[in-house]
Amino acid sequence: GAGVSQTPSNKVTEKGKYVELRCDPISGHTALYWYRQSLGQGPEFLIYFQGTGAADDSGLPNDRFFAVRPEGSVSTLKIQRTERGDSAVYLCASSLNSLQNTGELFFGEGSRLTVL
Amino acid sequence: AQTVTQSQPEMSVQEAETVTLSCTYDTSESDYYLFWYKQPPSRQMILVIRQEAYKQQNATENRFSVNFQKAAKSFSLKISDSQLGDAAMYFCAYLNYGGSQGNLIFGKGTKLSVKP
Numbered sequence: 001g002a003g004v005s006q007t008p009s010n011k012v013t014e015k016g017k018y019v020e021l022r023c024d025p026i027s028g029h030t031a032l033y034w035y036r037q038s039l040g041q042g043p044e045f046l047i048y049f050q051g052t053g054a055a056d057d058s059g060l061p062n063d064r065f066f067a068v069r070p071e072g073s074v075s076t077l078k079i080q081r082t083e084r085g086d087s088a089v090y091l092c093a094s095s096l097n098s099l100q101n102t103g104e105l106f107f108g109e110g111s112r113l114t115v116l
Numbered sequence: 117a118q119t120v121t122q123s124q125p126e127m128s129v130q131e132a133e134t135v136t137l138s139c140t141y142d143t144s145e146s147d148y149y150l151f152w153y154k155q156p157p158s159r160q161m162i163l164v165i166r167q168e169a170y171k172q173q174n175a176t177e178n179r180f181s182v183n184f185q186k187a188a189k190s191f192s193l194k195i196s197d198s199q200l201g202d203a204a205m206y207f208c209a210y211l212n213y214g215g216s217q218g219n220l221i222f223g224k225g226t227k228l229s230v231k232p
Binding site: 035040041042043044045048056058059089091093099103104105107108109110112 | 120149158159160161162163166168207209211219220221222223224225
C-alpha cells in the first residue's frame with residue numbers, strides 16, 4: 001500500500017480479554033516498529049523487527065505482550081489478559097531498512113485501545 | 117539512560133509569525149540522531165526534520181530549521197511564516213547511533229496552536 005496501515009483504528013475491550021492489533025507496512029520495508037503512546041505522553045518503544053525476526057523486544061512491558069511478523073511483512077501485536085493500564089494508542093512504523101541507515105520512520109495512524 | 121525533555125507543554129503563534137519549540141536531551145553518547153516529529157489529530161507521526169550529531173551545520177527544511185547546540189544538549193525547532201496547517205503536537209526524539217535500531221526516545225511533546 002501507499003502508507004502504513006493499522007487495524008482496527010479503535011478497539012474497546014473488557015479487562016481480561018485478548019486483543020490483536022495489525023500493522024501492514026509500506027511494501028518493501030524490511031524494518032517494522034511498534035510504539036505505545038499513552039495519553040499526554042510521547043510514544044514509547046515496544047519492539048523492532050528486521051525481516052521476520054524481532055531484533056529488539058526490550059520495550060515490551062511484560063509477558064502479556066507479544067508480537068509476530070511471520071512473513072516479514074504484516075505484523076500483529078498481541079495482548080493477553082488486558083488491563084486498564086494497557087489503554088493507549090499503539091503506533092506502528094516501518095522503514096526501508098534500519099533507522100540508522102534511512103533516518104526516517106513512516107508511521108501509521110495508530111490503533112486506539114480502550115480497556116474498560 | 118537517555119532522556120528527552122520538552123519544557124513547553126503548549127505554545128501559540130500568530131499566523132505568518134515565527135515560533136521556536138525547545139528540546140533538551142541527556143546522553144553520554146557522541147554519535148546519535150535527533151528528530152522533530154509532527155503529530156496532527158489524525159495521530160500519524162510525520163517527520164519534520166532530522167539532525168545527525170556529527171554535523172555542525174544546522175538542518176533546514178523549507179520553513180523549518182533547528183538550532184543544534186551539542187555541548188548544551190539542546191535541539192530547538194524554529195518554524196518560520198507559521199501556517200494554520202502547522203497546528204499539531206510536536207515531538208522531539210533521540211536515537212543512539214550505536215544502540216537499538218528502533219529505540220527512538222521521545223519527549224512528551226509540545227502542542228502548537230496557530231492563530232489566524
